[in-house]
Amino acid sequence: xxxxxxxxxxxxxxxxxxxxxxxxxxxxxxxxxxxxxxxxxxxxxxxxxxxxxxxxxxxxxxxxxxxxxxxxxxxxxxxxxxxxxxxxxxxxxxxxxxxxxxxxxxxxxxxxxxxxxxxxxxxxxxxxxxxxxxxxxxxxxxxxxxxxxxxxxxxxxxxxxxxxxxxxxxxxxxxxxxxxxxxxxxxxxxxxxxxxxxxxxxxxxxxxxxxxxxxxxxxxxxxxxxxxxxxxxxxxxxxxxxxxxxxxxxxxxxxxxxxxxxxxxxxxxxxxxxxxxxxxxxxxxxxxxxxxxxxxxxxxxxxxxxxxxxxxxxxxxxxxxxxxxxxxxxxxxxxxxxxxxxxxxxxxxxxxxxxxxxxxxxxxxxxxxxxxxxxxxxxxxxxxxxxxxxxxxxxxxxxxxxxxxxx
Numbered sequence: 281x282x283x284x285x286x287x288x289x290x291x292x293x294x295x296x297x298x299x300x301x302x303x304x305x306x307x308x309x310x311x312x313x314x315x316x317x318x319x320x321x322x323x324x325x326x327x328x329x330x331x332x333x334x335x336x337x338x339x340x341x342x343x344x345x346x347x348x349x350x351x352x353x354x355x356x357x358x359x360x361x362x363x364x365x366x367x368x369x370x371x372x373x374x375x376x377x378x379x380x381x382x383x384x385x386x387x388x389x390x391x392x393x394x395x396x397x398x399x400x401x402x403x404x405x406x407x408x409x410x411x412x413x414x415x416x417x418x419x420x421x422x423x424x425x426x427x428x429x430x431x432x433x434x435x436x437x438x439x440x441x442x443x444x445x446x447x448x449x450x451x452x453x454x455x456x457x458x459x460x461x462x463x464x465x466x467x468x469x470x471x472x473x474x475x476x477x478x479x480x481x482x483x484x485x486x487x488x489x490x491x492x493x494x495x496x497x498x499x500x501x502x503x504x505x506x507x508x509x510x511x512x513x514x515x516x517x518x519x520x521x522x523x524x525x526x527x528x529x530x531x532x533x534x535x536x537x538x539x540x541x542x543x544x545x546x547x548x549x550x551x552x553x554x555x556x557x558x559x560x561x562x563x564x565x566x567x568x569x570x571x572x573x574x575x576x577x578x579x580x581x582x583x584x585x586x587x588x589x590x591x592x593x594x595x596x597x598x599x600x601x602x603x604x605x606x607x608x609x610x611x612x613x614x615x616x617x618x619x620x621x622x623x624x625x626x627x628x629x630x631x632x633x634x635x636x637x638x639x640x641x642x643x644x645x646x647x648x649x650x651x652x653x654x655x656x657x658x659x660x661x662x663x664x665x666x667x668x669x670x671x672x673x674x675x676x677x678x679x680x681x682x683x684x685x686x687x
Contacts, residue, residue: 315384315407315656328670329671329675331349331439332674332677334676339439341369342367342504343647344367346442371438371508373515374437374438377432382433382653383431383434384656385402385653387403388602388604389482389526390629392580395520396520397520397521399521400480402653403419404429404430404433404656405582405656411588416587420432438513439647439648441648443640443643445679452626453481453638454677454679455619455626457621457687458674459527459529460673461474461529461673463671464670474530477653477671478527479652479673480525480650481527481648482650483523483524483647483648484512484521484646484647485522486522523628524630526604527607528606528608529611534570534573535569535660538662543566546596548593555567555571558571574593575606577602579599579602582599591659605628605629605632606629621684622683622685623684625638
C-alpha cells in the first residue's frame with residue numbers, strides 16, 4: 281500500500297513538473313515571437329503630445345488656423361486628429377487615422393517609380409515557427425476592423441507647414457532637440473516597446489521639369505480651399521508624395537530580455553563588424569544593451585511572399601528585405617526622452633547612404649503626412665513588448681539651426 285502511494289505521489293509530481301515545463305515552454309515561445317503574433321493585449325490606442333515650430337514656420341491641421349504649436353489629444357479644446365467639427369481639428373474630408381488597436385507594420389518609406397503615391401506603403405505579415413513570415417500584405421487605410429489582415433494599426437495625420445523665408449532655395453527640415461516619443465506602459469523599463477516606434481514624414485508636392493518640387497507659392501494670399509487643393513489634401517488633388525523621412529527615437533536602448541532571447545540575427549560581414557558587439561558564445565556574435573541597430577524592413581516585393589527567416593540580414597533575403605534609411609536618435613536619460621544629440625537634420629529615404637537631406641520649399645505651404653507606427657522588423661518588436669498605454673509624441677520642427685545645438 282505504501283509503495284502504491286509513493287508511486288502515485290511520484291506520478292503526480294512528475295505530472296506537475298511536466299505541466300510547469302509545458303507552461304514555461306509555451307511562455308518562452310510566445311514571448312520570443314516577433315510581430316506580436318499571438319498576444320492581442322495591446323492597448324496603445326491614443327496619441328497625445330505637441331507639434332511645435334520655430335521662427336519662420338507656422339503649423340496647422342486644417343490649413344486655416346495657423347499657430348506655432350498644436351496640441352495633439354482627445355480632450356475638449358485640443359487638436360483631435362480625427363474630429364473636424366471644431367476649429368482645432370483637421371479639415372473636412374481628411375484621411376487621418378487613429379486606430380482602435382496599434383499593430384506592427386513595416387516600411388522602407390520609399391516613393392515608388394510611378395510618382396503617384398498618396399500613402400506610404402505599410403506591410404504586415406504573419407509569423408510562423410518563430411522567425412518565418414507569411415501572408416505579407418499591404419495595409420488598406422479604409423479598413424476599420426482590427427482583425428482584418430489589412431487593418432492599418434498605425435496613426436497617420438496631415439499637418440500643413442507655412443514656410444516664410446528670405447532664401448530662394450529649399451531648406452532642410454530639422455527635428456529640434458526637445459522632440460521626443462514615449463510609450464506609456466506599466467513596465468516600460470523591461471519590455472523594450474519604447475525602441476520599436478517610428479515616425480515618418482511624407483512630403484506632398486508637384487514635381488517640376490527640372491526635378492525640383494513646389495508646394496504653394498505666395499503664402500500670404502492663399503485661402504484654405506486653394507491650399508487643400510494644391511497640396512493634394514482634397515480627394516481630387518493631383519498632388520503626390522515627393523519624399524519621405526523616417527525618425528527612429530530611442531534607438532540604442534535594448535532591455536536585457538531582448539538581448540538574451542531575441543539575438544537571432546545572421547549578419548553580413550559589414551554589419552557584423554559594426555553592430556555585433558556582444559559575444560554570444562560558440563563563435564556567435566550579437567547585439568548588446570546599447571547597440572544602435574539597423575532595421576531590415578519589408579520591401580514592396582515581399583507582398584505575397586514567404587520569408588523563412590526574418591533575421592537573416594546577410595543578403596539571403598535581398599529580394600524581400602532592405603536596410604531602412606532612418607534618422608536614429610537616442611534619449612537624454614531614462615526619464616527624459618528628448619533627443620540627446622540635439623537638433624538633427626531629417627534625411628531622405630531616397631538615398632541608401634543617408635546623405636540626402638529632407639527639405640521644404642521656401643515661401644510656400646507644404647502638406648506633410650505624419651505616420652507613427654510600431655516597426656515589426658525591429659528586433660525589439662516581440663510579444664513580450666506588446667502592451668502599452670498610449671503614445672506621447674512631441675515634435676519640434678525647425679530650420680536653419682546648427683546640428684547638435686540645444687537652445
